[in-house]
Every structure is written in C-alpha cells, then in structure tokens.
Amino acid sequence: MSRKEVLERLERWAGGIAKTIVELKEPVLEIPSRTLSNTIWDEKNKILRLGPEKLKRRFLDVKESRRFMQTMLMLKLIVEAIRADVYPTIRDLYYNGKHTIIYKDFLGREHKENTWDEQAESNGVIEDIEVAANILREEMGVSADVKGKVVGPIVVRSQGYELDASKFGETALSLPVNVDALEIVKVEASYVLVIEKDAIFQRLVREKFWSQENAILITAKGMPDRATRRFVRRLNEEYKLPVYVLTDGDPYGIYIYSVYKSGSIKLSYESERLATPRAKFLGVAPLDIERYKIPDQFVIRATERDIKRAQELLKYPWFQNEIWKKELDYFLKTKKKVEIEALSAHGLKYLHDYIKDKIRNNKFID
Template identity: 30%
Template sequence: MAFLQSPDFFDCVDCHRMSLVRAVLKVEDEVCGIAVEPVTSSQVIVAIEKIVQGVLESLSRNEAPVLTVENRSTWSNIEFSDSVGLQMVKDCSTRKIRSDCPRSALHFALIMKILSVIYKLVQTDTYATKRDVFYDNVQLYGSQKTVDSIIIDISCMLKIPRRSLHILSTSKGCVAGDLVFTEEDGTRVICNTNSSGVLIPSNVDGVLNMRTQARFVLIIEKDATFQRLLDDDFCGKCGPCILITGKGVPDLNTRFFVRKLWDTFQIPIFALVDCDPHGIEIMCIYKYGSVSMSFEAHHLTVPSVAWLGLLPSDIERLNVPQRALIPLSEEDQKKLRSLEKRPYVASQPLWKRELEIMTLRKMKAEIQSLTSLSPTYLSRVYLPNKLQYGGWI
C-alpha cells in the first residue's frame, strides 16, 4: 500500500506515452479546427438565426424548407484516430428533413420548436433540463427519447457542443475521493466527505477551481462496485485517488467530467469493468467515444484511459472458480464479434488477445466474481497489485 502513496508510483505508469497523447491531442485540435474554448452565446444565436433565415428564404421562393442533418448512426461516417477516438468525417453523408413530406414534417416542426426554446434560453442566459423541455409540451413531443434525439441532432447540425445550447441533462454518475471543486452557483463540493459519493453536476462546464492530490482516477462500471470500494475505504488505503462511476453506460455529463479531469490534472485514468462484451464497450465509450456522439469526440473522449480489469486473462491467472463464471449468450457473442471488428481493436494488439481469450472460452465474469476468492479480494489484493505492478493494457 505504501508504494501507491509514494512518488515511485508514477514510475509504473508509462508517462512517456501519456505525454505523447497530450501532445498529439493538441496537434489534432489545431489541425481539425476544433473549438477548445466554450462557444459564446452570440455564436449560438447567430447559428440558429442562420438556420431560420434559410427556412424563410425557402418560403419566400415558395419552396418547402428542408433541414440537412448529418447521419449520426452509421459507421461509414466515422474515422478512427488513436489520439481522439471515433470522430465524424468532414464530408459525411447527410439526411434531409423535409417540411412537405408526411414522414418528416413533424420532425421538421419539432426541430424548429426546440430551436426556438434554445434561442430563448441563450438570449436570457437561463438553463433548462431535457426533462423541462419535454414536460413543457408532452403531447407535442410524445416521448423524452424524441426530445433527446432532436437536441443531439441540433447540436450536430449547428456544430455546437450540446452544453453550449443551455439545455442540460440530469446526471446519474457519481464521483468520490480526493477532489474539491466549485459549482457554477458557487457551491464548494468536497468529494471525500460523502460516504456514498457526490452526484456529478448537470453543468460540468460550470465546474471551477478543481483541486486534487490524487495520483490516479479509477472509472468503475457499476455503482454496486463503486459503493463497495467506498465501504472498504479504498481511497484511504490506496489513495489519494478519484473514483467515478457512470452506473453502467455513462451519460454525457459523466464522460465530459472524466475528460475535464484529464484536461485539468493529466493523471493516469484506469477503467474497471465487467469481463464481458458489454463492460468492454462501456470502457470503449469513455476511451474512444460512440458513433452517435462522434461529432463531439474532442470534448468527450479520453484515449489515455487504460483497461485495468477485469481482464479475460485475469480469470485464468487467478483461477476464478467455474461456478463464478457465466456462459456467453448469443447476444454476447454477437457483441464480441462486433467489438473485434472495431477499428480501435486493430490498434490494440493486447486488447485483441484478451478478446480472443474470451471468444475461445465463451465465458464471462462480473467484477463481483472476485468475491469467490475472498470478500475483500478486489479492494485489498486485486486492485493494489494491479496498480503496483502495472497490470493494465
């Protein structure tokens, strides 16, 4: 344990690799022209007015207005970069949302409606949640999912990060450990004083004055494991460190918060997920992003995230009992085949080897399977040894 609390801990981290990633990230941002600073309110207003102007010009010519939106759901519009992750290509395919087509007229109207909501919010410098927008006119929108999808479409269409549109989402992720920050309203948050963690703020962009002595960040897939590590005083015994959980598939606030930690402190970030295709994909979302949000990859991905566990090779190495393992379902095997074809796996030979082990054994294991070795094996043996001896890929 003392090793983890000494400067020698960093000798175990590939600092050269991380410095290189930071340098490449900077170059990528400059080359791609990505705005690293928050978009101003006037820029948002001008972008919306440009869309409205186009609609009015079409009407003045007695033409049906058409909105053009990038296709966010296809891999053909995605390119992979080691330094950024999954990002949308510049000349990607688009889809037309016509106002004179019965199949898309309602969608067109809803986009214009939410654009007007955003315009008013930005003008008045106020914020609303996605749920606020939905419940303002439930019958019109029909479902929360419709509102969520349209807001992302608007963000992509305007080429403006969603957080700059003044529409927030309710966070589900939690953070704990050696971290202090100030929220936008001036509230000072001390993350190590709450025994169950602190909810990640809805407006991560408004988080200021982040302070920490943490030597690493540990992303944890499940809330149950996150709580177990807190109960075992993992931060006190193996820290100082920061623990984060997105409680499964992470929301955008959790992903943006992890990226903000990386940008601010540039300390090692590890991922602890279930040894199954679903857990691996969750880690990939933090590290390389997702197809649907690839247009905002520069603000959300952290390519330096390392896969700490639970590795398929760990299952064999630790002799986890067969009774603690679960056979891969047909859906699991389909997901595994999909992962093996992802472009980032080709650039990670050690990852490819781990996926091959899972494919061969056709078994998966949850993090909790380590309790079959001992109730505190995860916090007292597995994680300390992994961190001390560099057991990540």
C-alpha cells in the same frame, strides 16, 4: 462557455437565418451529417469524429421543409428557455413544442400536421442543433439524468460553492448535468479509478481505498451517462490523470469500458468531447480467470448475447490489437465470464490487492 455566450451564439445563428428571409433569399441550414458513412476513425487521436460531410436543409424543398421548421422551433424553445432561466429536459422540450398546425393548401383544403409526433423526432433535432452550433445540449441548459458520483482528492466549484470530494465521509459528490460549468479548483490525485458497479464503489469508499491510493473514485452505475463521460474526459485531458476502468469480467463490462474510451459508433458526434481515448482497462479481463486463479465454481457460463457482443467488440477499431484479440478469443473459446466480486473468493480484501497489482505492474490493457 457561459450561459450568456451560449445564448449569443444561438441568437447569432438564428439572426443569420432571419436576415436571409428578410432579404427574400431562401433560408438554408448547414448541419454536419450524423450518418455512419460520415463517421471517421481518427487513428492518431484514437477517437471517432464526424467527417466533413454536411447536409443542407432547405426551407423551399418539400422533403426538407418539415425538418427545417422543426429545427427552427427547437431553436426557439431552447433560446426561450435560456432567456427565462429554465432548464427543461429533452422530454419537456418535446411536450412543450408539440402542437398541431392547421393550414389550407392552394385548393383550399384543410390539412393538419403535428410539429413532431414522437420524441425520437424532437431528440434528433436537438442533436442537429448540437452539432451545427458545436455546443453540447447540457451547455444549452437542457437537463438530463446524471448517474456519476465522485470521491477523492479533488476540489471543484459549482456556482461559487467549493466542494472538496476528499471530505465527504461515506457520502459522495453527485455530478451536475453540465460538467463544463464545473470549475476544477484543485486535483492532487495519482489516478482515476472508474468503477462499473455502484456497490463496489461504496465498498471502496467505506474502506477508504481512495485515500490509501490517493485516487479519485468514480462510478456511473453501469452504462455511463454523458455527464460522467465528460467529467472523466476532463480529468484525463486537462489534468493528465491516468484513467483505469474496473468492470465485471464479461463483454458487457468491456463494452462499458469501450463507451468511456471511445463512445458509440452511432453517436460519434458526441465522442469528440465525451470520450477518453487514453482510458485503460483494468479488468476483470477474460484471461484474469487464469491469471488470478478464479475457481471454476465462480465462473459463469456466457449467454448467446455475451458471445454476440464479444464478436461485435472484435470489430471496433479500438480493439484492433493483439492483446484484445487474445482476450476476446479466449472468451469466445471458453465462454467463461466472471463477476468482479468473484475475486472475494480469495478473501474479502483481495479486491484491493488485485487493483494495486494491475496498476503497479502495468497489467492493464490499452
């Protein structure tokens, strides 16, 4: 969607509300409910979706008029930003929209009320607008942190400039906020390798692993941001590239994989466009400690937090299969975790062999 199309859709929405008011009818916003109870696990597509529940936000309902006005205010700020060609962050929008409204009630008493108090409030309104308009905030021109970097056999185009990620030497291409505005010109890769750790990404870039493997390497340095998740999703969905995720061998690593694959249960409304349900877990899997004979002195004892996280992971719909149950049970039984770098105990280039073995011999986990 171009910036102009986004603007038109938002203006059409706001225009409809204005029309209602002019016709002296009560304006009501219909917004898909972002509650847990309205989160549905779509077994066929292996994705979290928002259910059909919608909440009605009525202007003339005392309990809802504040939130109604907040939604209108934020919509105005976003539309104004697009018209002025600026790209505010969610925090800019919070500050720009925060002010105190002074009004008198029917007894003539003066009251003061802030448009919003905390950023959590204005963020929630942005999320409402996203799901109601079905446009990602990034497409609406809202800026955010971007962590993702890419190298490999892929050519993209951004604002007319062509960028060939196979010609970056030891540098990398940093993803833009709005990945949907990135045109993918050419992809000749065999697969996508998503790497949790930035330093491991740097290693594999410097060792030209991607060109030996004809793979696209991506890192978001730990927990992925929305832009990186959207980019990985696009590569899988539009170009049918297999996606493998390489993390440390602990529940946090598996959780990072889970975010790429399915997103978070709390933010299910994002998953429909950001998740990559077909992403595979390459490792390090808990049982790899035995499979790849990681010496005992390189094994780290799990913390209480690791154990709690593993127990949570076991409840996720997308981990409901025998293989994951076996892996997580092994972890909970042995309380052993390992870093990806522990593979270097077998030699500084063993990491290459490990990745190739996992992919060539289908040793990854779905």
